[in-house]
Amino acid sequence: MSKVLINGFLNKKGSKFGFWHKRYVVAIGSQIIISKSQTDKPERYINMNGDVTIESQSDVSPPRFTLTPKGEKPITLATNTVEELNDWLNQMRSMTFMTSGITMDDFDVISVLGRGFYGKVMLCHKKNTNDIFAIKTVHKNRLVSAKKVHTIFTERNVLMKAQHPFIVSLKFAFQTDTKVYLGLEYAPGGELFYHLQKFGSFPIDDVRIYIAEMALALDFLHKHGVIYRDIKPENILLDAQGHVKLTDFGLAKDLTDESSTTTFCGTFEYMAPEVVARSSYGPAIDWWALGILTYELLNGHSPFQSDNRALLFMSIRTQPPKFPARTDRNTIDFISNLLNKDPELRYGMDQIRTHPFFNGMNFDDVLEKKYKPSFVPTIPNDVAALNFDSEFTCEPAQDSIATPVGQGNEFNGFSFVAPGEGQ
CATH class of the missing domain: 3.30.200.20 (Phosphorylase Kinase; domain 1)
Incomplete structure (x- = not known):
């Protein structure tokens, strides 16, 4: 028989008028079971798998969490204390999968x-x-x-x-x-950051491929309700053929049932103005960071730099990027539109896909890896981690x-x- 992870009386918010009703809730195995009392027949079962979104509010009274199974109406349950809320959250987050048996x-x-x-x-x-x-x-x-x-x-x-x-x-x-x-x-190709440090910058034809591949990855995440929030060369790997692999999703935010968030996080030089301002933000912050990445891969440094954090943030919020004299017009236009201070006017995937910066690249062919970067990492015959x-x-x-x-x-x-x- 499955083990009871946590149980007790919580208050359930009514879906029609919003009144709170006392309910007995049990987390057992991979299910949440809700009943009027310990002896009453269950009125709702929720299977806690990867298609259930868990959101919490600890700064309101009473503290509460909302469960939204995919394709079903959300259910909101309130606890008496924040500590009790955290106990429930920890148990529910842990319910989603059985043990793998691997060690x-x-x-x-x-x-x-x-x-x-x-x-x-x-x-x-x-x-x-x-x-x-x-x-x-x-x-x-x-x-x-x-x-x-x-x-x-x-x-x-x-x-x-x-x-x-x-x-x-x-x-x-x-x-x-x-x-x-x-x-x-x-x-096995290692971090893009490692190679950027070694070479100083990349040729524009390779940067076009990297940025097109990154744009497709970000667009995929956004369509699945995820903001990445931490684009930087350290979080981009290269495979054996030199194509990108986005990694490290520790700061990713699932916005499946929201349109924005306010958490202050990320790497300072890659933060969008709305993040710096601690305003509500959405997926557009990833397109800003893609603009910073494009600039850095071409020039070896980010467009906004300062050892003083306040000055860095002021520059991000108020200053346009400055480009080297050799920079061509299409590159300036592409990066400048990704670095638009207004997220509503900032370029997204539709504008990226057709921009002349990519010199007519077909993004369907990009997805199929038909464009080959000139730089292919040296991969040893053995499994030595040469590119790290x-x-x-x-x-x-x-x-x-x-x-x-x-x-x-x-x-x-x-x-x-x-x-x-x-x-």
């Missing part, structure tokens, strides 16, 4: 590819299949301490529905008492020991295996 014992660690505050990315070889994966490990205690548990679930859930040629694919996810793990497609920073690849190739995180109920059900990956 790190199934892999040999070849190399460290990158590292951040919450964990690292390792190049790993699966012992029984010889498949190669990039496994992202994240410390649970650091997520809990920073109140960022939701970000790893968001990243997993976004990647699960982001099946696209220019987005890394999620193959599996699992966890231990101390860490969560995301098994990702390995892009030696700062990381020289680290010991091992999965480190981490501090336990108490009961760890926040992460129940995180694990997942994509169809066809098997065990």
Whole structure:
């Protein structure tokens, strides 16, 4: 029998007049069951899978969360305290998938590819299949301490529905008492940032391909209700043929049932004016960041720079980008329209697709990778991580020991295996 994760009386908001009605709610297995009392027949079942959106409001009275199963009416439930709200949220986020049965014992660690505050990315070889994966490990205690548990679930859930040629694919996810793990497609070409540092800039024909591929990836995400929010060369990988792969969805925002958000996040030099102003924003912030990326790939630096954050933000909000004298007219027009301060007037996919900057490129052919970048990363015959920073690849190739995180109920059900990956 399935284990009860959390249960108790909550207040349900009526759909007709908005009155609150007391209900007994149980989270068990992968279901939320709502009844009038502990003994009454259930009046609603909600299957907590990837098609259920969970939104919360902790700054209103009473604190509440809303569940919206795909194609169904939303249901809003209120708790007595913010602490109780967080307990429910943590359990519901953890309900979405059964355990995958995969552990790190199934892999040999070849190399460290990158590292951040919450964990690292390792190049790993699966012992029984010889498949190669990039496994992202994240410390649970650091997520809990920073109140960022939701970000790893968001990243997993976004990647699960982001099946696209220019987005890394999620193959599996699992966890231990101390860490969560995301098994990702390995892009052996390394970070675009690594190559940008090495070359200083890229030829315009290659930049056209990179930006067209990125635009298609972003358009796909936007059509699926996701804002990426963290475009920068460090988050763009290259595959073996030199095509882009967008990665690291830790800051992604699912807007399936909203049109905007207000969270202040991202990399400062890539922030759109509406983010800097802490205004409500939508997918247009990604098109702004694409403009910054285009400029940086061509010139080796971003158009808005300052060691003083206040001056940087003022420049983003008030100053037009300055272009080198050699910049051609179509490039200036393209970047300037992506960097329009007004998100309503900023270029989107329709304008991008037909702009002369792309010199007549057919975006359907871009999607099929018919345009080949002149720069193709050197890929060794073995699995040496040649295109990654030696700062990381020289680290010991091992999965480190981490501090336990108490009961760890926040992460129940995180694990997942994509169809066809098997065990």
